[in-house]
Amino acid sequence: MTCAELLIRLLRDTYGVDTVFGIPGVHTIELYRGLEEKRGLEDDGTDKTIRHVTPRHEQGAGFMADGYARATGKPGVCFIITGPGMTNITTAMGQALADSIPMLVISSVNRSDTLGRGQGRLHELPSQQQLVAGVARFSHTLLDPSALPEVLARAFALFEGARPGPVHIEIPIDLFPAEVAPPHGRTSHEWTRPRIGRTAPDPVLIDAAVELLNGAKRPLVLLGGGCVAAPDAARQLVEILDAPTVVTVNAKGLLGAAHPLDLGANASLPAVRELARDADVVLAIGTELGETDYDVVFDDGFVIGGKLIRIDIDPEQLGRNQHATLAMVADAGRALEILAKRCSEASKHTPNGSSDGSTRGAQITAAALEALALPTDPAFAPYVPLFDTLQQSLPEAIWVGDSCATVYAANHLVSQPAPRRYFNSATGYGTLGYGLPAAMGATLGRPDLPVIALVGDGGIMFTLSELACAVEEQLPVVIVLWHNQGYEEIRRFMDNAGVTRLGVDIQAPDFQLIAQGFGCAAVRVDSPDSLTRALTERNAKAPLLVEIDAAAWCHHVR
Template sequence: MPTPAPSGPPAPTTPITGGEALVRALAAHGVTRIFGIPGTHNLEIYRHLAAHRIEHVNPRHEQGAGYAADAYARTSGRPGVALTTTGPALLNIAAAVGQAYSDSVPLLVVSPGMPLRHPRQSTGLLHETRSQTEALRGVAAVSHRVSSVGEIGVAVARAFTLFRTRRPRPVHIEVPLDLLTEAEPAGAVRTAPPVPPVAADPRAVAEAAGALWAADRPGIVLGGGARGAAAQCLRLAELLDAPVVTSANGKGIVPESHPLALGVSLHSPAVRRWLAERDVVLAVGTELAESDLWAPPPALGGTLVRADLDPAQMYAGLPADIPLVGDARPTLHALLAALPALPAPPGRTGAHRTVTALRAERDAGTRELDGHLLPYLAAMRSVLPANTVLTSDSAQCCYNGALPHLPVGPEGRYLHPTGFGTLGYALPAAIGAKVAAPDRPVVALSGDGGLQFSVQELATAVQLGLTLPVVVFDNGGYGEIRDEMAARGDRPVAVDLPPVDLPALARAYGGHGVRADSPEALAEALRHALDTQGPTLITVPEEPSR
């Protein structure tokens, strides 16, 4: 059945329901797809989706909807939107909201709430919750309960304004369920105003340029906030002959095959020592956080230049000596423009040799953790096109393996749940990424423990007919926690999971499943999966403990 054509927005004085006002506002902001699960209290929203040409993807769990919308946003560059019903459904998505907050992802979660005049004392209403907004305020940047149909459009416009003008983080909008069905004049459609990106203060840019140009030992750290300025980051690194290290969210902003690229190496003691020895460090769009360093931030011996959209970052963790508050692209463009006007600095040489030595020292120090993974990651890289989107989980094969050792460039993308460190992200995130970019190859990478947090989303991938390889390194449970227990001298408890035939489970859902016992078998299975409709789960068996 063809999708009904929209009839155009109602006149400002025409009464419409809150459900229609919400969908109308989302459509006005360019939303064409949402992720969610229908429930008794949100049906008035679903009623209007088709008329406004908004497509719906229904994962099997609200947490999966949140992760899918998160990855949709990261891949498309547009906010992801998730729709839940009341009570348990909204609380189910809270973990995904917390992850989006940690990784600065523009995620909009919309839910119904208890009626406007619902008594404070419990009445036993279906899905009754003491305070949904208080619960979501603990994990989102904003949780806002509207009080009229006319306010719904304003709340949506405000959310999109926040996404454009501040560090992008999740927003929750709650619409009381009686407002969803009551008809009131909603007023004119309000949309977030266009906001041009702003560069940092010119005086601060000039000071930063002078410090970087005169540095003997410059270094660059890139986080996810630098992604929109990839070309400027590479040009700065080459102009300054400065090695570049990235956070997990900054992976691939500078090609990891570049002679100046240290990749995702902030966890390496050798790289942290190198960073502490720089006389000037330029950090762009990164928290310099413990979750990236796997240790407290190092004491820097030189000048720290921080470029970030969020002014609070200038005082967080390692305070900036020279703060550059502004969008990364215009700020770095201004920084590049300021450099040629300065006198030529003393010649700097040897950065390439430094990077080669640091890579070798990094790899020697972590070989016990990641050495067995390297042949498999090399096999994956040999098969995957350069523009592949890889989604990742909080699994050893990801943070010990793929993050530092599976090279990615700006044409590709690697999505990892940093900071909050949720499990079960990879599979639903891969679905969201594939929905956002259907013509790009997308591959999920997970461990057997993390996969089983959201394995039911295989059914979603089957339903959508997505070509989606899912590579699972199976170490028989929660390998990281098992190793931590052993390191403490404890007897491992509750970390060994009974074996599951995951390829057979994938086939039971209607997908495909194979086992890869060698790097060559993994390459062949991955090559075939990239040409096969539907998800293909590829299990790589590991030793239960290392």
């Protein structure tokens, strides 16, 4: 078979890839030879065929792959052309890198005998690999077709056993049609993926951690996106410790909806920061302890006053942002399971309860949330009826957000029943244009759940063309567009800094007319009642754009 055909068969048959996001180009047409072939049916009767989705821009392809990966836990896969295709997708790769999201980007590159020669060939870059390497865990140029199985195995080993992120494999266009024998004389169907184990923490350090945790009088737990695969263990551990717990934006839903020990993603706010300063032992697992989760007010005010136990799959991360008393390299889920078991065995007491059945940790958590008073805060109050309406109408929905006003509020206010049901681009890299295509990727990955995209009138313009793809693929995404006449967040920062507003009061198009031009249903709402009607009456098999005039909404709910 050819190198391109082997790639397709390995992705489909060995690694279980069922969806690929890509825009075909003259350099990648060989990748599409055999892509439509069906392997047949799985044991459960499902069709084992790779579905190809065509975005309208490579940045959209990357965001779709990102949303697919976050919703499913499986790597999102893209087929991208040489040169401009790769420069277009690098922003999406940067977001995935910042949030440790598994993404496999397969691209073409110029003919192997022309690489680096600067001959002015179609799509030529001086070094495509060097350009992309900065937004990838690794970037590899395939120069020997027979090495393809090894390179793919390396990529999926990273996704499963290390800190994940984007991986880029580029293949010279002359190697796509090159004949290649199946690996080790087997057929591609017989090539099995290696079984990757999860890294367990050092037993000696676990003993020390358990001693610290069980001796703590004022424990605090910080759980990040690295923990999302182990919600049961996470919940069990924090309940054994009776510890107030911060869950970052990417860990929302880890403890379930409105858990009595859940402080939410509110580590930047005063009452939670006070707990961090006063805690005698802080346990941080699977979290960078980075600015966009712990310091969104940008004052370096998140201070850990006691001993810090830190666990992360990335050893370098253990030395960043906060000084750890005890640091362990381990898979977050494995560490949670072991700690929950060990702390339960070693615990000599039960959490202190009160007459109403609440524990001391729950009382501390409730007091902190009461002190924050987020639902009545003037900055958040207008969004409370919006989120209540969305949750009542679509209680099981995955929420996917851009960098916009509704997302900034939802990060603090919204609680989800399970992990992988809330994510956005406001943390980490902080790109615009993410919300719509990432929500489409989530819909493709989890068709059993409704998906809500929270976007603003500024950010959606970066990837508005993906409405065409949503209609073409009949993806029932509910796009909630908060229209506040420009870049409201930047306006606020300019005002606070005493800078005259410039470039932020931008003119918006008629979103209703544009949506209709794409064939997408659209409606304007200005109140919870009209939003409820729109959601109740929507076609659940097609996308819907719900445009909310921010000023009218705030006036109505005031």
